[in-house]
Amino acid sequence: MAKVAILGFGTVGSGVAEVLRENAAGIAHNAAEEITLKYIVDIRDFPESTYGSAHIKDFSVVEQDPEVTIVVETIGGVGVAYNFTKRALLAGKSVVTSNKELVAAHGLELLAIAKEMNVNYLFEASVGGGIPIIRPITQCLAANELDEVYGILNGTTNYILTSMVKDGAAFEDALKEAQRRGYAEQDPSADIEGKDATRKICILADLCFGKNVEPDGVFTRGIGTVTADDVEYARRLGCKIKLLGRAVRLPEGRALVYVAPHLIHKTSLLSNVDGVMNGIVVRGNAIGEAMFYGAGAGKLPTASAVTADIIDAAKHRKARKYLGWEASEPGYAVSPESVPMSWYVRTDSSLTAVGAAFPKVRLVSFPGEYPGAGPDHYAFVTEKASLAELRSRLDSLNILSLFPVLD
Ligand code: HSE
Numbered sequence: 083m084a085k086v087a088i089l090g091f092g093t094v095g096s097g098v099a100e101v102l103r104e105n106a107a108g109i110a111h112n113a114a115e116e117i118t119l120k121y122i123v124d125i126r127d128f129p130e131s132t133y134g135s136a137h138i139k140d141f142s143v144v145e146q147d148p149e150v151t152i153v154v155e156t157i158g159g160v161g162v163a164y165n166f167t168k169r170a171l172l173a174g175k176s177v178v179t180s181n182k183e184l185v186a187a188h189g190l191e192l193l194a195i196a197k198e199m200n201v202n203y204l205f206e207a208s209v210g211g212g213i214p215i216i217r218p219i220t221q222c223l224a225a226n227e228l229d230e231v232y233g234i235l236n237g238t239t240n241y242i243l244t245s246m247v248k249d250g251a252a253f254e255d256a257l258k259e260a261q262r263r264g265y266a267e268q269d270p271s272a273d274i275e276g277k278d279a280t281r282k283i284c285i286l287a288d289l290c291f292g293k294n295v296e297p298d299g300v301f302t303r304g305i306g307t308v309t310a311d312d313v314e315y316a317r318r319l320g321c322k323i324k325l326l327g328r329a330v331r332l333p334e335g336r337a338l339v340y341v342a343p344h345l346i347h348k349t350s351l352l353s354n355v356d357g358v359m360n361g362i363v364v365r366g367n368a369i370g371e372a373m374f375y376g377a378g379a380g381k382l383p384t385a386s387a388v389t390a391d392i393i394d395a396a397k398h399r400k401a402r403k404y405l406g407w408e409a410s411e412p413g414y415a416v417s418p419e420s421v422p423m424s425w426y427v428r429t430d431s432s433l434t435a436v437g438a439a440f441p442k443v444r445l446v447s448f449p450g451e452y453p454g455a456g457p458d459h460y461a462f463v464t465e466k467a468s469l470a471e472l473r474s475r476l477d478s479l480n481i482l483s484l485f486p487v488l489d
Contacts, residue, residue: 086150099133206390207384215362238257
């Protein structure tokens with residue numbers, strides 16, 4: 083029998099307790115042993131909870147209990163969660179988590195501790211909510227040289243963009259609904275400003291290319307700058323706008339890693355990934371392209387992935403699973419500043435100015451046809467060039483929006 087402690091009884095932690103209870107028989111079958119929830123550690127009181135004496139407030143009880151072999155960290159953030167994870171691993175317990183912020187920031191160190199202690203640190207739920215993606219990358223696609231990984235990695239912003247475009251919802255209302263449904267982070271600016279997607283693309287890049295990417299230095303743009311005009315221009319260009327995280331292996335051992343709203347052509351499968359769904363594309367030299375699709379956030383989808391890691395940790399108590407990546411040298415991760423790609427530009431500069439800066443592009447405009455679009459709005463897509471190469475020409479215009487276009 084494996085005994086488990088859950089740290090943090092919020093949306094995901096309570097979901098894990100629920101799945102462990104509801105699916106106990108199937109989980110025991112799949113783990114080849116019974117999995118029991120012994121402790122729920124949280125400083126808050128839960129008078130309505132049905133888990134009774136499992137609720138405790140002191141983590142050191144878990145740390146010192148040799149019966150507990152698997153710790154579930156669903157606290158979130160990098161403060162207490164980092165401290166407890168380290169202590170649990172050092173106490174010889176496997177840790178499973180949905181905490182993308184912690185994995186992105188300290189995964190390298192925590193995986194090294196797990197290796198030293200011969201225990202597992204598993205984080206399937208840290209990217210893509212309920213979508214299997216960590217295991218496919220590290221196991222099913224392990225025979226490939228992986229060259230690129232990109233996708234819609236944040237359920238909250240995809241839910242908001244979809245509600246605004248399809249249902250005409252106001253931004254604030256769509257965000258409130260995403261919070262009510264348990265999709266958003268405690269501080270939803272992490273979703274809106276792209277930081278959550280950055281943490282996830284860093285984890286994917288770490289795993290796909292084998293070297294650590296620090297989230298702090300990554301080029302990150304959120305959905306705050308996407309306007310109704312951009313959505314309409316994108317439509318006229320045959321595209322939709324989606325927030326993507328993208329990592330590409332570059333020559334000379336570097337990697338392009340960034341997060342930004344992108345124009346995606348309507349024929350792309352990703353353009354139809356709507357609502358809370360996430361879609362992740364992985365490109366490898368043997369598989370070609372593989373796409374993973376499913377619920378990217380929410381209590382039970384995320385708990386599904388966490389609980390699968392509990393089962394895996396139980397099954398690999400004696401033979402630790404290999405999972406990890408190396409430290410990277412300075413300058414390893416680069417931004418779109420130095421890598422050629424096409425850019426969508428919206429400007430209210432004069433036609434003469436646009437023509438002088440970008441003489442070859444096809445201009446799109448819809449003066450007077452759409453509320454909010456003034457007569458002097460223009461949009462166009464540049465040739466493939468790095469932002470550094472485009473800088474002087476872009477600087478000659480008044481830029482209202484600037485987003486990459488996915489090839
Ligand atoms: N806030 C995150 C999202 C939760 O919306 O994708 C899942 O990681």
